Each structure stands twice: as C-alpha cells, then as structure tokens.
Amino acid sequence: MAEYAASPQENTLEAYLVHLQHCPSLAELKNVKNLGSYSSKQAAYNKAAGLYDPVDYCPKCFTR
Ligand SMILES: [Zn+2]
Structure with missing residues (x-):
C-alpha cells in the first residue's frame, strides 16, 4: 500500500494530478x-476521478 494525494495541476488549475x-x-x-492508501496507482486514480475531472498522473511520481 502507498499513500496518494491529489493537487490541481500547476499551470491549468483545471486538471488534477495524482x-x-x-x-x-x-x-x-x-x-x-x-x-488515502491504495494498493495500486489505478485505485488512487479512480478515487481522484470520482472527486475531480479531468485527472492525470503526476509525471514526476509516475513514469510511463
Ligand atoms: Zn507528483
């Protein structure tokens, strides 16, 4: 499990980043x-997507 957080994206303030x-x-x-704590980044993303729209992964935390 890892702890996740969400914040508004620095430049747009519309999209949120996980x-x-x-x-x-x-x-x-x-x-x-x-x-909160989630077993996967996808689970944290789903939680954030229920709160905010649109949502994306922070490029510093998650490399694709
Ligand atoms: Zn980050």
Whole structure:
C-alpha cells in the first residue's frame, strides 16, 4: 500500500494530478488533498476521478 494525494495541476488549475505522498513537488503545491492508501496507482486514480475531472498522473511520481 502507498499513500496518494491529489493537487490541481500547476499551470491549468483545471486538471488534477495524482501524486505519491512523498512527491517532492507536493511541498510547493497548494490545495493538496490526501487521497488515502491504495494498493495500486489505478485505485488512487479512480478515487481522484470520482472527486475531480479531468485527472492525470503526476509525471514526476509516475513514469510511463
Ligand atoms: Zn507528483
């Protein structure tokens, strides 16, 4: 399990990004919302998608 958080994307403020709790950029971001613990990033994404739209993965936390 890992802790996840969501924050508005820095530039657009419309899309939300899903972060791992230890993401270094979270300290600089405002309106960070703790999503809780999930067994996969997909589960955290699904939680965020229920709260915000659109949602994407933080490129610093998740490499594709
Ligand atoms: Zn991040």
